[in-house]
Amino acid sequence: MVQAGKTAKRYWDNRYLFMLLAPGILFFVVFKYVPIYGLIIAFKEYNFFDGIWKSPWVGLAVFRELFATASFWEVFGNTVIIGVLQFVFGFPAPIIFALMLNEIMDPKAKRTFQTISYLPHFVSWVILGGLFLQFLSPSVGPINAAIKAFGGKPVYFLADPKWFRSVLVVTQIWKSIGWGSIIYLAALSSIDPELYEAAALDGAGRWARIRYITLPCLYPVITIMLILATGQMVNDNFDQVFNLYNPAVYRVGDVMSTYMYRKGLENMEYSTATAVGLFKNSISFAIVIASNHIAKRINDYGIW
Amino acid sequence: MTIARNINRREREFGEHAFTAINYSLMAVLSFFTLYPFLFLFTSSFSGLDASLGGFSLWPRAFTLDNYVRVAANPLVASGYWNTILRTVLGTALSLIATFTLAYPLSKKSFPLRNFWTALVVFTMFFSGGLIPTYLLVKNLRLVDTVWSLVLPELVSAYNLIIVRNYMQTIPASLEESARIDGANDIVILFRIILPVCKPIIATIALWVAVWHWNAWFDCMIYVNKAGGEVMQLVMRRIVMLGSTDQITQMMAEQDIATPEGLKAATILVATIPILCAYPFVQKYFVKGVMVGSLKG
Numbered sequence: 001m002v003q004a005g006k007t008a009k010r011y012w013d014n015r016y017l018f019m020l021l022a023p024g025i026l027f028f029v030v031f032k033y034v035p036i037y038g039l040i041i042a043f044k045e046y047n048f049f050d051g052i053w054k055s056p057w058v059g060l061a062v063f064r065e066l067f068a069t070a071s072f073w074e075v076f077g078n079t080v081i082i083g084v085l086q087f088v089f090g091f092p093a094p095i096i097f098a099l100m101l102n103e104i105m106d107p108k109a110k111r112t113f114q115t116i117s118y119l120p121h122f123v124s125w126v127i128l129g130g131l132f133l134q135f136l137s138p139s140v141g142p143i144n145a146a147i148k149a150f151g152g153k154p155v156y157f158l159a160d161p162k163w164f165r166s167v168l169v170v171t172q173i174w175k176s177i178g179w180g181s182i183i184y185l186a187a188l189s190s191i192d193p194e195l196y197e198a199a200a201l202d203g204a205g206r207w208a209r210i211r212y213i214t215l216p217c218l219y220p221v222i223t224i225m226l227i228l229a230t231g232q233m234v235n236d237n238f239d240q241v242f243n244l245y246n247p248a249v250y251r252v253g254d255v256m257s258t259y260m261y262r263k264g265l266e267n268m269e270y271s272t273a274t275a276v277g278l279f280k281n282s283i284s285f286a287i288v289i290a291s292n293h294i295a296k297r298i299n300d301y302g303i304w
Numbered sequence: 305m306t307i308a309r310n311i312n313r314r315e316r317e318f319g320e321h322a323f324t325a326i327n328y329s330l331m332a333v334l335s336f337f338t339l340y341p342f343l344f345l346f347t348s349s350f351s352g353l354d355a356s357l358g359g360f361s362l363w364p365r366a367f368t369l370d371n372y373v374r375v376a377a378n379p380l381v382a383s384g385y386w387n388t389i390l391r392t393v394l395g396t397a398l399s400l401i402a403t404f405t406l407a408y409p410l411s412k413k414s415f416p417l418r419n420f421w422t423a424l425v426v427f428t429m430f431f432s433g434g435l436i437p438t439y440l441l442v443k444n445l446r447l448v449d450t451v452w453s454l455v456l457p458e459l460v461s462a463y464n465l466i467i468v469r470n471y472m473q474t475i476p477a478s479l480e481e482s483a484r485i486d487g488a489n490d491i492v493i494l495f496r497i498i499l500p501v502c503k504p505i506i507a508t509i510a511l512w513v514a515v516w517h518w519n520a521w522f523d524c525m526i527y528v529n530k531a532g533g534e535v536m537q538l539v540m541r542r543i544v545m546l547g548s549t550d551q552i553t554q555m556m557a558e559q560d561i562a563t564p565e566g567l568k569a570a571t572i573l574v575a576t577i578p579i580l581c582a583y584p585f586v587q588k589y590f591v592k593g594v595m596v597g598s599l600k601g
Contacts, residue, residue, distance in 0.1 A: 010416055016490035017409040021421065024406025027459050028425055034441055035433025041440075052440060097334075103327050115584055116335045119342075122583040123576060124519035126537045130544035130572045134348065135341045140565045142344055174338070182591055205316060206323045239522070243545070257435075264436045265526055277434030285431050 042275040062275045072276070075259040078252060082241075083233035085169050091229050093173045094180030095222065099210060101181065102188045114185075117178025125175075129243025132171060133158065164249040172240060187221045188214065223298060227291045234283050256280045342580070348569035371570035381574065383532040384539035387451075387524075391535065392517040395455040399513045400506065402460045403468055408494045410465075411472035422469075429462040442527055453527035454520070454535075464509050471505045472498065508589045515586065518579060540575040544568045 011018070042062055044055040066072050097117070104110040120128070138144045138154035148154055157163045195213050204212070236255035245253045256276060264273025352366035375381055409415050410422055432438075438457060447453040479501070480493050488496070499506070521537035528534065534542070 007416075014409075014412075014414075014416060014490075017412060017415055020405040020491060020494065021409040024402050024460055024465075025421060025424070027402060027456075028428060031438070031441070031457050031459070032428040032432065035437035036431065038433050038437025038440060041437065051444075100327055100331060103323070104331065105324075109328070109331075113331045113335055115587065116338050118587050118590075119338060119580070119583060122515060122519075122579050122586070124521065124537060126519075126521045126541050127572060127576050130540060130568065131341050131345060133545060134565065134569060134572070135344060137565075140348070142340075177334075178338070203316075205319055242522075243541070260435055265439065270436050270440070274434065274436040277436060281431060281434060288430050 039274060039278050041271050042278045044271060046270040046274075058271075062271045063279075066272060066275050066279075072259070074251070075254050075256055079234060079236045079255040082165055082168055082253075082255060083236065085165060086172050086237075087229055087233055089169050090173050090176070090180075091226065093177045095184055095218070097177050098181040098184035098188060098218075099214060101185065102214065103206065103210070114178065117181070119178070120175040121179035123175075125237075125239035125243045128171065128175065128240075132167070132244060136167065158244060159246060159248040161249050161252045164245070164253045167244065168240065168253065171244070172237065183225065184218060184221060187218055191217045224295060227295045227298075231284065231287045231291045234280060234287065342576075345569045345573055348566055349573050351566050368566075371564070371566045372574070374567055375570045375574050378539075378543075380532070380534065380539045380542075381536070381571075384534055384536035384575075387533065388518060388536040391451055391454045391520070391524075392514050394451060395459075395517045396510055396514045398455060399459055399461075399464075400510055403465055403509060404499065404502070404506070405494070406460060407465055407468035407472055408490070408498060411469045425460075425462045425465055439526060448527050449530045449533060454517075454523050457523065458516075461513075464512065468502070468505055468509060471502060475501055504592070508592055511586050511589045515579070515590075536575050540571050543571045 038052060041052055041055065043057060043059060044052075045058045045061075046052070046055045050056075101110060101113060104113065123131075135141050136143060136157040138156055143157075144154040155163060157167050191214065196209055199209050199213060234256070236257050238255075238257035238261070241253060241255050241258050242261070245258065257280070260273045260276040260280070263269045263276060349371050350367055350369070352368045352370065406425075410418060410425075412418065415421075433441075442448060442453050442457060447456065475498065480497055483493050483497055519537065521535060521541065524533070524535045524538050525541075
């Protein structure tokens with residue numbers, strides 16, 4: 001009794017805080033948890049007449065059908081291949097960029113280079129899609145103009161399966177190299193300058209200083225970013241692919257999220273599309289849990 | 305001895321200079337490649353029909369303002385801008401209110417079930433219902449074709465919320481005490497005392513959400529079907545890409561062009577210019593946000 005009274009009083013004392021809490025929590029319940037509940041349509045045969053609740057349960061039939069579809073595995077393969085390529089080339093790029101920027105001593109020049117490099121981060125992929133369509137065009141694009149000027153044949157960067165993945169990797173790096181370097185630059189700015197002075201007195205050149213002071217100071221950040229990046233590998237970039245791809249390159253460029261979009265919102269196969277989404281979400285969730293576990297073991301720094 | 309050392313030093317100095325020179329050149333090249341696609345569009349947008357084809361000149365050939373005149377005359381551009389501004393202003397304002405009112409109780413150590421509420425929010429960062437269930441929800445709530453379908457589904461970002469909560473936790477409790485003694489309740493304290501100290505983080509989050517809204521297009525593409533309901537980004541997409549995606553291969557092969565390249569370039573730039581102008585001022589707040597978030601995400 002006394003206990004219950006105490007709890008009630010604690011809640012009553014916090015009544016204004018609960019009023020502040022309510023709208024936000026309501027938002028999360030309605031717009032985040034109801035859709036999670038809506039994932040049940042991956043286990044139902046969705047039809048428009050019955051809606052989410054009344055459509056009949058079919059167990060794992062949707063998944064069985066999905067896993068038996070060749071195009072699904074092609075898309076899964078593309079997602080992993082593009083994810084790995086973007087990781088292998090995209091992960092080191094901002095580190096190298098940060099190291100180069102760190103060696104620019106003139107603060108004004110440094111700030112200028114930095115500000116320019118941030119620019120693409122602020123421009124959405126839908127605009128960049130339009131931009132690269134123009135820029136890489138075989139008829140009007142400057143790259144193909146250069147190729148033609150040297151007597152080469154124009155390259156269909158966005159329509160040629162041989163080139164499309166490279167375009168994804170390069171444009172991704174182009175967009176994120178500057179922004180991605182921020183976290184490394186922050187770590188670099190916290191290095192004690194006395195270390196460099198001492199090293200210089202001992203006759204260490206630029207390379208030696210980068211090799212033996214700068215890089216080792218970056219290792220902890222690199223480790224964390226590496227673990228976070230592995231978790232991102234199956235999380236394809238819908239905006240990028242959707243705004244650059246076209247049917248000519250589906251074979252190499254179609255990824256899970258674009259496949260899910262077409263299945264769901266163009267073909268209205270709600271159950272199949274939801275199953276694709278659930279499959280993808282579960283994998284990335286598992287990877288995040290695993291990488292967090294590893295992160296904690298390595299340097300006692302997890303995401304939660 | 306001295307001579308040898310001198311040579312040694314001179315060699316090293318030469319090495320340092322070479323390093324600096326190469327580094328500066330590489331940075332200059334990188335910066336150029338970052339800016340060049342935009343410059344190319346800029347040039348192309350001022351070029352006349354016949355002259356915009358091909359080349360990498362930095363100056364427009366057959367200078368003309370025609371493309372911009374035609375963009376301005378397109379009624380979709382005006383309605384697109386209006387829709388973008390509307391969703392950005394409304395979305396940012398509501399998002400700020402919802403984020404800060406939720407973050408405040410969660411920042412209180414003594415708040416009942418605090419860990420439960422926080423976990424409820426954080427879980428959504430790692431697992432979500434995804435495209436189709438969210439789409440069906442928005443449809444069932446009858447938000448389709450209204451601005452609410454663009455504002456409500458992403459009203460509060462869990463990531464922003466945690467950043468704000470962490471910031472609020474650093475505010476000393478003594479700041480609230482005198483107000484509490486005067487009998488002010490938590491709501492009054494939040495608005496009178498806490499929010500004024502939160503100004504830097506309010507600015508950061510506001511800009512973050514505003515840029516997100518300004519750049520958003522996918523939600524509008526799937527939720528808004530009524531004529532004139534498209535945001536600017538989508539108007540641009542329709543003009544530049546649609547109609548060309550289907551016949552893209554053929555389009556690229558020939559120079560049979562439905563929309564003149566210069567006009568496309570002008571449309572892209574009209575959609576981009578506000579962000580190009582704003583970003584040098586906005587970016588330092590963004591950088592601050594990344595720093596705050598990286599401390600403990």
